[in-house]
Amino acid sequence: MIPFNKPYLTGKEAHYIYQAVFTGKISGNGVFTKKCHSFFEQHYGFNKCLLTTSCTDALEMAAILIDTQPGDEIIMPSYTFVSTANAFVLRGAKIIFCDSMENHPNIDAEKIEALITPKTKAIVPVHYAGFACDMDKIMGMAEKYNLFVVEDAAQAVDNYYIGKDGTKRALGSIGHLGAFSFHETKNIISGEGGMLVVNDRQFEQRAEIIWEKGTNRSAFFRGETDKYGWVDVGSSFLPSEVIAAFLWAQLENLEDIQKKRIKIWQTYYERLKDFAVANEIALPVKPHYSTNNAHMFYLVCKDVEQRSKLIAYLKSKDILSVFHYLSLHSSPYYKNKHDGRSLSQSDRYTDTLVRLPFYYELTDTDMQTIINEIKQSLA
Amino acid sequence: MIPFNKPYLTGKEAHYIYQAVFTGKISGNGVFTKKCHSFFEQHYGFNKCLLTTSCTDALEMAAILIDTQPGDEIIMPSYTFVSTANAFVLRGAKIIFCDSMENHPNIDAEKIEALITPKTKAIVPVHYAGFACDMDKIMGMAEKYNLFVVEDAAQAVDNYYIGKDGTKRALGSIGHLGAFSFHETKNIISGEGGMLVVNDRQFEQRAEIIWEKGTNRSAFFRGETDKYGWVDVGSSFLPSEVIAAFLWAQLENLEDIQKKRIKIWQTYYERLKDFAVANEIALPVKPHYSTNNAHMFYLVCKDVEQRSKLIAYLKSKDILSVFHYLSLHSSPYYKNKHDGRSLSQSDRYTDTLVRLPFYYELTDTDMQTIINEIKQSLA
Numbered sequence: 001m002i003p004f005n006k007p008y009l010t011g012k013e014a015h016y017i018y019q020a021v022f023t024g025k026i027s028g029n030g031v032f033t034k035k036c037h038s039f040f041e042q043h044y045g046f047n048k049c050l051l052t053t054s055c056t057d058a059l060e061m062a063a064i065l066i067d068t069q070p071g072d073e074i075i076m077p078s079y080t081f082v083s084t085a086n087a088f089v090l091r092g093a094k095i096i097f098c099d100s101m102e103n104h105p106n107i108d109a110e111k112i113e114a115l116i117t118p119k120t121k122a123i124v125p126v127h128y129a130g131f132a133c134d135m136d137k138i139m140g141m142a143e144k145y146n147l148f149v150v151e152d153a154a155q156a157v158d159n160y161y162i163g164k165d166g167t168k169r170a171l172g173s174i175g176h177l178g179a180f181s182f183h184e185t186k187n188i189i190s191g192e193g194g195m196l197v198v199n200d201r202q203f204e205q206r207a208e209i210i211w212e213k214g215t216n217r218s219a220f221f222r223g224e225t226d227k228y229g230w231v232d233v234g235s236s237f238l239p240s241e242v243i244a245a246f247l248w249a250q251l252e253n254l255e256d257i258q259k260k261r262i263k264i265w266q267t268y269y270e271r272l273k274d275f276a277v278a279n280e281i282a283l284p285v286k287p288h289y290s291t292n293n294a295h296m297f298y299l300v301c302k303d304v305e306q307r308s309k310l311i312a313y314l315k316s317k318d319i320l321s322v323f324h325y326l327s328l329h330s331s332p333y334y335k336n337k338h339d340g341r342s343l344s345q346s347d348r349y350t351d352t353l354v355r356l357p358f359y360y361e362l363t364d365t366d367m368q369t370i371i372n373e374i375k376q377s378l379a
Numbered sequence: 380m381i382p383f384n385k386p387y388l389t390g391k392e393a394h395y396i397y398q399a400v401f402t403g404k405i406s407g408n409g410v411f412t413k414k415c416h417s418f419f420e421q422h423y424g425f426n427k428c429l430l431t432t433s434c435t436d437a438l439e440m441a442a443i444l445i446d447t448q449p450g451d452e453i454i455m456p457s458y459t460f461v462s463t464a465n466a467f468v469l470r471g472a473k474i475i476f477c478d479s480m481e482n483h484p485n486i487d488a489e490k491i492e493a494l495i496t497p498k499t500k501a502i503v504p505v506h507y508a509g510f511a512c513d514m515d516k517i518m519g520m521a522e523k524y525n526l527f528v529v530e531d532a533a534q535a536v537d538n539y540y541i542g543k544d545g546t547k548r549a550l551g552s553i554g555h556l557g558a559f560s561f562h563e564t565k566n567i568i569s570g571e572g573g574m575l576v577v578n579d580r581q582f583e584q585r586a587e588i589i590w591e592k593g594t595n596r597s598a599f600f601r602g603e604t605d606k607y608g609w610v611d612v613g614s615s616f617l618p619s620e621v622i623a624a625f626l627w628a629q630l631e632n633l634e635d636i637q638k639k640r641i642k643i644w645q646t647y648y649e650r651l652k653d654f655a656v657a658n659e660i661a662l663p664v665k666p667h668y669s670t671n672n673a674h675m676f677y678l679v680c681k682d683v684e685q686r687s688k689l690i691a692y693l694k695s696k697d698i699l700s701v702f703h704y705l706s707l708h709s710s711p712y713y714k715n716k717h718d719g720r721s722l723s724q725s726d727r728y729t730d731t732l733v734r735l736p737f738y739y740e741l742t743d744t745d746m747q748t749i750i751n752e753i754k755q756s757l758a
Contacts, residue, residue: 191407243619
C-alpha cells in the first residue's frame with residue numbers, strides 16, 4: 001500500500017518534548033514557541049510571528065484583527081479549504097467568491113477588481129499547492145481601494161514571490177497578515193498547528209492580546225504594564241509547548257525536508273510531462289512570479305469521469321490518490337448565500353484535480369510504480 | 380525553589396506520541412483521540428466527548444451550539460477565567476455577572492434567579508477549585524426558565540456532584556454541555572488542551588460538524604452521508620494526535636495521580652486547619668453536595684495587604700504562591716459594559732485568595748517548609 005500522506009519524523013521530536021516538560025512549562029508561549037517564532041522571523045523576514053493551534057485559528061485571529069463586522073465583504077477563491085471562509089463567516093462577514101485561473105487553481109487576480117464594493121474589507125489570496133498568487137496585482141488593488149490582504153499561506157511555507165525587479169519575498173510576508181498550517185499533510189508538521197504572521201505593525205500589540213485570551217499577559221510579563229487583566233476579546237489561540245517542541249525538530253531539518261520534497265516533485269514532473277502533453281492531462285504550472293516549495297503534486301484530468309476512474313484504478317493497485325476542494329460557493333452551507341455567479345474554473349478543479357502521494361519517505365521505486373499505473377489508467 | 384506548578388509526566392507520553400506517528404496519522408481525531416473519548420464516556424457517564432485544543436475552545440463550541448446571538452444574556456460568576464466570558468462575547472452575547480458565595484468562590488446559586496430576564500439564554504456555572512456548584516438548584520432554574528446550562532468544569536476532572544438522594548454524578552455530565560481543561564496546571568494535562576462534553580443529544584450531530592471545521596467529514600467517513608462538504612460554521616477545534624497521545628498516558632495513570640493529589644490536599648488541610656481558625660484565615664470549603672478532586676489548595680486572607688505580604692514573604696523564601704482571578708465585571712474590557720451592581724464576594728476573592736504550590740511531585744518535606752513559612756508570615 002502506498003499511502004497518500006505519511007507524516008515524517010526527523011527523530012528529535014520526542015527529545016524536545018521531554019526538554020519542554022523538564023523546563024516545567026508545557027502550556028503555550030514557552031521556550032520552544034519563542035524559538036519557532038524567532039526562526040520564522042529571521043529566516044523569512046516575517047515581522048512578527050505567533051504560533052497557533054491551526055491555520056484555521058490563525059485566520060480567525062486575522063478576521064478579528066481587521067475588525068471584520070457583520071455585512072463586511074471578503075473576497076477569496078471558491079477553490080479553497082472551508083476554514084478560509086469560516087474564519088470570516090464566524091465574524092458575520094459575507095464571502096464574495098472569485099474564480100480560479102484557467103491554468104492554475106489560484107485566485108484569478110484579473111477578476112478581483114470587478115468584485116470590489118464599498119463593503120469590501122479584505123482580499124484573501126490562497127497560495128494553492130504553495131505557488132504564489134499574483135501578489136503585486138493584489139497588493140496594488142488593496143492599496144487602491146484601501147483593503148486588507150490576508151495571505152492564506154497554509155501550503156506555502158518556504159516559498160517566495162518573485163517581484164518584477166527579481167527580488168524574492170517569502171509568501172506570508174507580503175499581505176498585512178499571513179496564515180500558515182503545520183497540519184500533518186504539510187511540508188513542516190506538528191499534527192495540527194498553524195501560525196499567524198503580523199506584517200502590518202498596527203496589529204502587533206492587539207495580535208498578542210487576542211492570542212492570549214484577550215489579556216495583556218505578555219506585556220505584563222515584559223514589565224510594560226503594571227496590571228494584567230481582560231482588555232479585549234480573544235481566544236486560546238496558542239498551542240502547547242509539546243506542539244512547539246515537535247515543530248522545532250521539524251524546523252531544524254527544514255533544508256533537508258525541502259531538498260527531498262523538491263526532488264520528489266521534480267521526479268513526478270520529469271517522468272510525467274511528455275505523457276501529460278500527449279494525453280491532454282495538465283500538470284502543475286509554476287507561475288513566473290513564484291518559486292516552488294514542492295508542497296504537492298497534482299494532475300488535472302479531462303473530466304470528472306476520467307478522474308474517478310483514475311482514483312479507483314490506483315486504489316485497486318493499493319495507491320491512494322485524493323481529489324481536493326469542492327467549490328465553496330456551491331457547498332450546502334453557502335449555495336443559497338452565494339450571488340449566483342458561475343465560477344467555472346473553480347468547478348473544473350473541483351471535478352478534475354487529483355493529488356498524488358507525496359511525502360518525505362516516498363521512494364523512487366514507489367514513485368515509478370505510481371507513474372506506471374497512472375499511465376496504465378489514462379493512456 | 381518550590382515552584383507553584385510542575386507538569387507531571389507519567390513516563391509513557393513520548394512512547395504514545397511515537398505510536399501515533401507510526402500509525403501515519405498525527406492530525407486530529409485519530410486512534411488516541413478516540414481512546415480518550417471512550418475513556419471519558421465510559422468512566423464518567425458523559426454522553427459524547429470531543430477533545431479540543433483548549434477549554435476555551437470547548438466553551439466557544441458550546442456558545443455556537445446553543446446558538447448564542449447578539450444581545451443574548453449569559454449568566455456566570457465574575458470570579459472566573461476570561462475564557463468563560465470571551466467564548467460568549469465572541470458570539471455577541473452580553474455577560475450578566477453573578478456574585479460568589481460568602482464561604483466559596485463558586486457562583487451563588489441563590490442570586491441567579493434575580494438576574495434572569497427574557498433575554499437570558501444560558502447559565503454557566505464554574506466549578507471553582509474543582510468543587511461542584513449547587514447543580515440541583517441551577518438545573519431546576521434552567522428548567523423553569525427554559526435555559527441552557529454549560530458547566531465550566533475546567534478544574535473539575537474526576538469530581539462529582541452528590542444529589543439529595545446521595546447519588547453521585549460526574550461534574551461535566553449534568554449541564555446540557557460541559558467544558559474541561561487539560562492545561563498544564565490541571566490534574567490531567569496535555570500542555571494546552573480541553574474537551575467538550577455533549578450531554579443533550581440534540582447537540583450531538585452539530586457538535587461533530589462544528590468540531591470538524593463545519594464539514595460533515597465524520598458522518599461521511601462513517602458512511603452516513605454520500606457527500607462531504609461545508610454544511611455549517613465551524614472551526615478547527617480538534618487537537619493533534621500528539622496531544623491526544625500525551626493525554627492518554629495521563630489518563631492511564633489517573634487513579635495514581637488523583638490518589639497523590641488528594642494526599643497533598645489533605646496534608647495541607649490537616650496541618651493548616653487549627654492555625655487557620657486561630658488566625659482567621661479561611662481554607663477551602665467542600666460543599667456538602669461535592670466530592671473533592673484535589674485540584675488546588677488555597678487560603679483566603681483577611682485583606683489584600685495580608686495576601687501581598689504573604690506572597691512576597693513566601694517568594695523571599697523561594698516558594699511561589701499566586702493570586703488568582705480578577706473580577707471580570709471590573710476588568711478594563713468589561714467595566715463599562717457591566718450594569719454597575721456591586722459583586723463584593725467576587726471582589727473579596729480577587730483581593731484575598733492565594734493558591735499554594737500544588738503538583739504531583741510536591742514532597743512532604745516541601746509541604747512542611749511551605750506550611751512553616753506560611754505560619755511564620757501570618758501568625
